[in-house]
Amino acid sequence: MTDVRCWTQQPHSPAGGIAPAVRLREVTKRYGKGAQAVTALDRVSVEIPQGTFTAVMGPSGSGKSTFLHCAAGLDRPTSGSVRLGSTELSHLKEAPLTRLRRGRMGFVFQAFNLVPSLTVEQNITLPLRLQGRRADRQWLTETVARVGLSERLRHVPAQLSGGQQQRVAIARALITRPEVIFADEPTGALDPQTAQDVLALLRQAVTDLHQTVVMVTHDPVAAAHADSAVFLAGGRIVTGLAAPTADRVAATMAQLRRAA
Numbered sequence: 001m002t003d004v005r006c007w008t009q010q011p012h013s014p015a016g017g018i019a020p021a022v023r024l025r026e027v028t029k030r031y032g033k034g035a036q037a038v039t040a041l042d043r044v045s046v047e048i049p050q051g052t053f054t055a056v057m058g059p060s061g062s063g064k065s066t067f068l069h070c071a072a073g074l075d076r077p078t079s080g081s082v083r084l085g086s087t088e089l090s091h092l093k094e095a096p097l098t099r100l101r102r103g104r105m106g107f108v109f110q111a112f113n114l115v116p117s118l119t120v121e122q123n124i125t126l127p128l129r130l131q132g133r134r135a136d137r138q139w140l141t142e143t144v145a146r147v148g149l150s151e152r153l154r155h156v157p158a159q160l161s162g163g164q165q166q167r168v169a170i171a172r173a174l175i176t177r178p179e180v181i182f183a184d185e186p187t188g189a190l191d192p193q194t195a196q197d198v199l200a201l202l203r204q205a206v207t208d209l210h211q212t213v214v215m216v217t218h219d220p221v222a223a224a225h226a227d228s229a230v231f232l233a234g235g236r237i238v239t240g241l242a243a244p245t246a247d248r249v250a251a252t253m254a255q256l257r258r259a260a
């Protein structure tokens with residue numbers, strides 16, 4: 001299969017090299033106590049380089065969402081270290097962590113998570129307003145054009161298709177020029193063609209804007225848009241694929257299911 005070492009051992013940054021966008025070191029997350037305790041992540045270490053697109057895959061219950069939540073500071077690990085660039089998240093109190101998430105991360109979820117009463121433009125610029133910042137009109141225009149919503153700015157989410165709503169969510173994630181976009185099953189609620197469009201936008205964010213994207217997905221076709229895929233099983237990163245194709249991802253998933 002693949003070279004497992006690059007994912008299960010801690011790769012060193014080259015001397016003077018750029019810090020990874022996201023770095024997890026020995027991250028363990030346990031839910032509950034005693035006999036009820038579940039170890040959702042078990043000493044996970046990984047470095048996600050800047051300007052890359054990484055798919056996080058694995059069977060149901062393998063820890064993908066927990067991984068994403070810990071990496072994005074939405075959930076705190078039981079032990080271990082999580083860094084965004086050179087900032088250690090585990091030391092931050094709730095208020096600075098919230099500020100960091102708003103300023104330096106973008107989020108795209110399966111359920112879109114738009115505010116129904118706000119227009120497309122207001123939804124896109126919401127992360128800026130939450131930070132007390134005004135939209136840079138040129139960047140807003142460019143971002144809206146990038147996701148193909150220039151004609152829809154005055155609409156509310158209920159007037160849009162699922163694919164259009166997800167494009168609003170991507171524009172909202174891009175508007176702050178975050179260091180990392182975390183996407184949790186971004187195409188899970190979309191038909192295959194609409195999913196392709198959304199994945200192409202995430203790909204462009206990496207290729208054209210040099211963003212870093214970390215995406216949890218069940219879909220081998222979606223994972224094939226990424227530069228690499230990491231595979232979780234039982235809360236551990238068990239293997240990885242560089243330049244994944246849908247066939248290789250599906251074969252790896254089948255292997256993991258058989259081993260479970």
Ligand SMILES: Nc1ncnc2c1ncn2[C@@H]1O[C@H](COP(=O)(O)OP(=O)(O)OP(=O)(O)O)[C@@H](O)[C@H]1O
Binds near residue numbers: 038039058065067
């Ligand atoms: N809040 C919680 N309390 C208790 N156990 C939890 C909690 N969240 C997750 N778990 C458990 O942790 C393990 C990993 O869950 P997680 O949701 O991260 O997996 P996943 O790979 O994202 O699954 P799926 O693909 O089904 O969404 C599972 O056994 C799950 O039941």
